Amino acid sequence: MQNILQVDHIEKYFGNKGNITKALNDISFKVDKGEFVGIMGPSGSGKTTLLNCISTIDTVTTGHITINGKDITTLKRRNLEKFRRDELGFIFQDFNLLDTLTAYENIALALSIQGEKPSKIQSNLQEIAEKLEISSVLDKFPYEMSGGQEQRVASARAIVANPSLVLADEPTGALDSKSSRLLLESFEKLNKELSTTILMVTHDAFTASYSNRILFIKDGKIFNELIKGNDSRKAFFNRIIEVITLLGGDANDVF
């Protein structure tokens, strides 16, 4: 199995002498191509910091992160932007679509920046729009769409250029339960049918239950890992709740 992400003994400190927060404290893990991995943990456990370091938005204090064979902790600043554009796709909680562009234009932007031919853009985009069930809203502006449609458009934008790794930060955070389910079913489809590799941070057990493996973080360390294996999503959900309960979390609003 091809390794897409390797995180090696990373640490991240904030602050300075006398007032240091160790946000990440010796974290190591790997993600192979085609995996759908969830990251869970209580508030302040380091999830966002970890995602920011992997997405090259922030830098680690020590350790290494390798994405698709490149050590991003040693990449020069001027190469980072190109690296992000070519290798990573981002899905945020608040969609981040451009208001003045239609859904089609928002998605196509990612490809036109890369210099793709218009005909190639159209065929890639149509295929992904069908998988995400947004073909009928491609001519609409963000204000004309539901939150769920906006997030599926944002997801199409994240994967249309076929990045090595898609990073999602609380992607269902702003969605109602029906839209969340639809979005997660599309993630499942993209992961199974296109082998899209997804790393998703969430505090929500239902959302996490769509992934195939979950890393639990507490106080900047990985303290548990759950693998879905042949479990149904419901059985996996129950196992996630067990871990959370074991840790003293509330099963309703998880962490």
Ligand SMILES: Nc1ncnc2c1ncn2[C@@H]1O[C@H](COP(=O)(O)OP(=O)(O)OP(=O)(O)O)[C@@H](O)[C@H]1O
């Ligand atoms: N820029 C910063 N400066 C100082 N401390 C920070 C900074 N960013 C994060 N921290 C601290 O690092 C720790 C981890 O924060 P992080 O935001 O990664 O947690 P999280 O698990 O994403 O939390 P949440 O679920 O609430 O978003 C916390 O103690 C936080 O206060």
